[in-house]
Amino acid sequence: MNDICLSCFARLPDDSPRTGCEACEYRLHTWLRELPRHLPLLQDMLRPDTGPAQRGGTGRAHAPLPVRVDVLDLLGPGAPVLLADPHGDQTGGVPMTALLMGWARYLAAEIPAVRVDAHGTIHIERCEAPGLRGGADVARLCRWLDAYLPYAATRPWWDDAYDQVEQLLHRVRRLTHTKPLTRTKDAPCPECQGWSLVEKEDELHISCTLCPARLTPDEYATHRAQVMPALAALTLNMITPKPEAEAAA
Template sequence: MTYGSSEHTRLGKSRAPAIARAERRRSREVTACTVTSCGRTLGDDEPHWKVCGRCEHRIRGWLRELPRQLPLLRASLRPDSGPTQSAIHGGRAHAPLPVRGDVLALLGPAAPGPVHDPEGDQAGPVPIHAVIRTWAELLADERGKPLPLLRPGETYGSYLAAHLPYALTRPWIADLHQELGELISRIRNITCTEPRRRPKTAPCPDCGAFGLMEEDWQAYIDCEVCGLLLTPAEYTDHAERVMPGLYRTALLIVTHEKTGGTHREGH
């Protein structure tokens, strides 16, 4: 059989779908979001990113939320006036702390370097400032530029947000996503400020599902089904285009059901 014969062509055609499927699988492995809980395929506009647009949107939202949570954390420093704990014969085993330890640990100062704990008594959550500064230092080091100084009361959240386009290309961005998510979860448990998610009326312009949701502190409206992100202005334009037609369709359906029911009763 010579190269280019009909038999070779037939075999080549039969193998083509399998080769294409394998190439698509390899492509998905390369372009999938590296956040373990996500795994979405990256879009054509995200070729150099390590996470998808939806996870990037989450990181930005968490960085915006942190400064808003700090006053609420400070207001939560005083212990709740609940039942006395660790009592002996009606009294306390030790004097109560004047502040909540879990809140103080989050708000407290952070060590400038690695913490050596030979006694094993360094417990509790890592302070907010330490988490944010560690990632900011890594980012500044990889960019080859010094970390800027902060004014009192600031964190490096704004620095991370400003340079997030670069961070999205780094292999550690999924770890940043996970650590920020865990930090925000601890803070919300203390401040009791779980963000609200509100469904939007219009269907998703990409997949057509009624899965568009708006969440507090987030800059985008996201689709829970396909992951599409829309700015509020984009959603408003989309809703103004599609909702009148959907309202008319719904009205026709209701009218048909009512007239159909009346017609059946007449018989």
Template sequence: MNQTTTITERRGAALAALSGRPRPGRFRKLRHLGPTPTGPAGTERPCLICHHATAAPRTACGRCEGGIRAMLREIDAQRPLLADLLTPGSAPAGPRTAATGRAHSPMPVRGDVLTLLGAGATTTVPDPHGDQSGPAPLDALLEGWAAAVAAELPELDATPLRRSGTTWSQWLTAYLPQIATAHWADTLHSELTAAVRRIRSMTATEPRRRPQDAPCPSCTAFALFATDWAPYIDCEACGLLLTPSEYETHARTTLPNLARLAILITAAHHTTASPAA
């Protein structure tokens, strides 16, 4: 496939293979991203997502790749909470009128959640009447991106397959190293961000950010935070990323010294504050 093929055409061709017909429609809204930038390995280029420097052939830096990984994990972790919202009676009450009370019988389940968890076409659905609206179902969105990844990798079939018992989030996570070099990495990131935002609005559940005790080994600021479902502990001051094992090693060597220093400072303060005998 020519390198100048747009993301619209790449996704369209991959997804058309799933249905056996051309793929006009929804993905025409995506902007023309152009070819993947080229350059010698190690050459710095801006990350397509956060615009910080990253080394070629990457188009997404390590922090943004970790963000994609965290969102894919969160989507799977939030699914049981979304399923709970399908319990009859969990839907909000419908609008009421002054004369007759509720304007119509309530739905037994939440329609927005059912749409998100339900089946959906990974190809464009003809919409002559203009009544197809709302976000794409999660599995349709993720499977569509899996098809885009498969179109980039000649060793994969045009129609991606996942093993029984796994999810499309796990499938995409396995190919994150390849995704981090694709010229559409920022588009995937933005679509996952929108999907996660919709999920959080439904479940009222967001990942917690927990401050860590040890200071950053790079800038020494007490600004290290661990976030649910995120693969790294990040520094809000300088942007350093640490794996949990790296942080544990750092904390074991740093915290005892800080504890001794705190004891000495407390003792010195107590001595200077005590009245002379």
């Protein structure tokens, strides 16, 4: 058993079977939900941008490729691990489907498959692949992995899966120019009293940008219910015209 999360090094509860904390599990959960949403945009980006014909030479010895290689590197087939590159002339990384399928196979291999034959005998066998109906595309693989995250968060390889999915999503976001949605909360921070609490789409906790304070959604709701009525009353008192001021006017 670990005392700290293998991904963020946060303190884990005593005697916890976890190797990844709840916050990191939630973060990976949101990443797996986000990845399929990028597919339509990536597919649209696969074809290089076209423009008006230009006169003169382009400096190319051959015609350009009909697809964007950086996008194809994400959408195309490939191995679930990086191949040896002794000459250092390879770029890119593991494609989306290959990486997700690699982790799905690895996880499935740790979970025994149980079947009962025609004679009623129970057989426990090694599971070779995840059970996916309709094909192993990105959306189905993400849903399958998401369903097994509570188990994955107890395994010694948790940080490897976490890091690789994070790196994959960074590659995708770099191409699609997207980033997680961030919302500013209206209640002040309970520790530094600053108006600096933010909620990020891929974070379990609401965090302060000025101090280390972190609140769960329930903790923030309780805090907001305690402080906002008094702040609202103070604001109304400040903006409401006073009778003495009206009489003097």
